Amino acid sequence: MIDNLVSTLASAVPSAAPSPVAVYSATGxxxxxxxxxxxxxxxxxxxxxxxxxLVIGRAADRWGHILGLAAPTASFVIGLWAFFDLxxxxxxDRVQDISxxxxxx
Numbered sequence: 001m002i003d004n005l006v007s008t009l010a011s012a013v014p015s016a017a018p019s020p021v022a023v024y025s026a027t028g029x030x031x032x033x034x035x036x037x038x039x040x041x042x043x044x045x046x047x048x049x050x051x052x053x054l055v056i057g058r059a060a061d062r063w064g065h066i067l068g069l070a071a072p073t074a075s076f077v078i079g080l081w082a083f084f085d086l087x088x089x090x091x092x093d094r095v096q097d098i099s100x101x102x103x104x105x
Contacts, residue, residue, distance in 0.1 A: 035078075035085035036096060042079050046071045 049071035053064050060067070086094055 035082040039082050042075045045075045
């Protein structure tokens with residue numbers, strides 16, 4: 001079972017990806033879904049904003065609450081966009097392999 005998982009992950013990694021996210025449809029063809037290409041931002045935006053607020057500390061008292069609300073809101077909007085983009089596809093293309101960390105496999 002693990003061998004199948006490793007071989008599946010290894011075959012999903014492209015040699016030169018245009019973005020940090022490689023997206024493949026269930027048929028194995030590269031499906032250049034714009035929403036799926038930006039799916040890594042769902043994690044990155046809140047992570048970066050939390051790190052920024054942690055490092056800046058009290059200097060962000062005047063605007064930190066705005067960033068604290070804007071980051072998860074932007075993450076939610078990107079996730080919602082990816083969800084509705086996936087729903088707009090034909091049923092056979094709704095399964096996608098998204099490799100967020102292609103250098104590990």
